[in-house]
Amino acid sequence: MGFVFLPGGFGTLDEFFELITLVQTERIQRFPLVLIGRRYWEGLLRWMRTTVEGGGFISPGDLDLATVVDTAAEATTLILDYHRRVGPPRRWPGPSREHHGRAGDDMKVHRQCTVSGRPDAGPGGDAGDGEC
16 A cells, blocks of 8 residues: 655665665556655755756656655555555465475565565566475
């Protein structure tokens, strides 16, 4: 239904950039990407508008794929509004069978399969290794 990003470190930024890229390139459907904490995110977004968008590395309007709010209540309102307008999210095919790897691999593999929409993606996103 949407993703909410709180102030965080490299992992948070990695997830945000991965998801905004997937939405921007239409690899996944558009859904709310909500950044909570205007003060925290404003410097990065200003740099992205002037340097990245201004330099022609992304299209004008690509940064509008994310919305910045200050409170969890605002984020909730955005997501519920989206849900009322668009309906429930499409379901991506999940793993075709149970994964028997190391602890934590199940979540990683499921996430890769779910986000990529490729039920044949295995660990590391390689197709055809039968892990997913």
